[in-house]
Amino acid sequence: MTKTVLITGANRGIGLEFARQYANEQWQVHACCRQPEAATELQQALSGKTAHMHRLDVTRQADIDDLRAELDGHAIDILINNAGIIGGEKQSFGNIDYEAWEQTMRTNSIAPYRIFEALQSNLALGSEKKVVNISSRMGSIEEYDSGDNFIYRSSKTALNMVVVNLAYEFHKSALCFLAFHPGWVQTDMGGAAATLTPFASAAALRQSIAKATLAQSGSFLNFDGTPLPW
């Protein structure tokens, strides 16, 4: 039976690559981004595939409500909360942009929760029952050994705590929540010096997602599936 994946931030980077790879493997893909009409690469990747594009600014509850209504009664096997922002240039001590910090918390920490909240009944209908959250090892407190990127790092730590709380909350429903570090990826966010292509990152992540079991719910994993410290 065809499986279904929903991906946020699917217009570029890792999200685009997820959409392309799942579609190529005959999954049904729900690809979400802020401006589907401008997402030409995504349109090309999904052309001729079993795919739907959805307008979704993950920080807009009205968009999330629309998505919920559109998908009412449809099974989703895997939700990939991928949309994220880096939080701007001003995130060092003495030079913090607090408005950017708010926006980053809304996008990186709160939105994944809201999207799951809206789609929980769809996930209950699915067979995989996995909620994948693209976090970052920059959110690891243990590994934080400099004073840089306060905004981005704290937003990913907060996301990790959301994942842990959801895992406890929904363990009895057999839903599996994972926080993944995607590697250092050549995207707009990762820059050109990064070590992984989006293709390689998404391919490794898809393998690790497929292998993950309910016993791992609430874990923080590297793209290759190995555990990371909090």
Added chain:
Amino acid sequence: MPTVLITGASRGIGFEFARQYSAASWVVHAGVRDLGSADALMALKNPDLTVHKLDVIRHHEIVQVAIALAGTPIDLLINNAGMWLGSEEAFGQFSDDQWMEQFRLHVFATMAMCEALVDNLAMSEHKLIVNISSGNGCFGIERGTGLFPYDSSKAALNTVTKGLSCELKARGITVVSFTPGFVATDMSGPNADLTPEQSIAGMRDVISGLDLNKTGRFIRYNGVELPW
């Protein structure tokens, strides 16, 4: 005598810090959101206690305090002001704004206080920043029902503690997160298992032994270290 600045000092843990440091003859700067709630602080009759109007989510009030204290060494900054909504923070119960309020109070305000007062800390003898976090912000412990805004904001606060500890080491400033234990206050309700006297006495004891060797740690009120 050393100088301490405490946020959220009108009641609960913050008040008890003000009371005990007053009893120990410290110079106390007590930040309170509402000057009308400072009666108990005034009743301490510490001639070296100053009450400041300080709602830490209002940046201009932080700036006002920093201006008032310009040139004054602060040995110990206790970022204590906090809140929680209890069962309203369970899955599906709260708004984005309620969540953001906790990020503002627990995370952004802590950073803003440190940014505003870093020079006062650097010129002091002890150079200590204590952030009142919570076991709820700890990944490495068994959890009950998640309080999503509270737990995530305290975890993010711990990230700020760790980052600040790295950033401020060169200036000799020690930064730690504390979990005060489950203390009987207005916030925690009647089921708590520690009195404010016990928790704060424990933390003061630990604080008196802090130095740069212990910066960036997450410590219980009794000195036991916690994993992140």
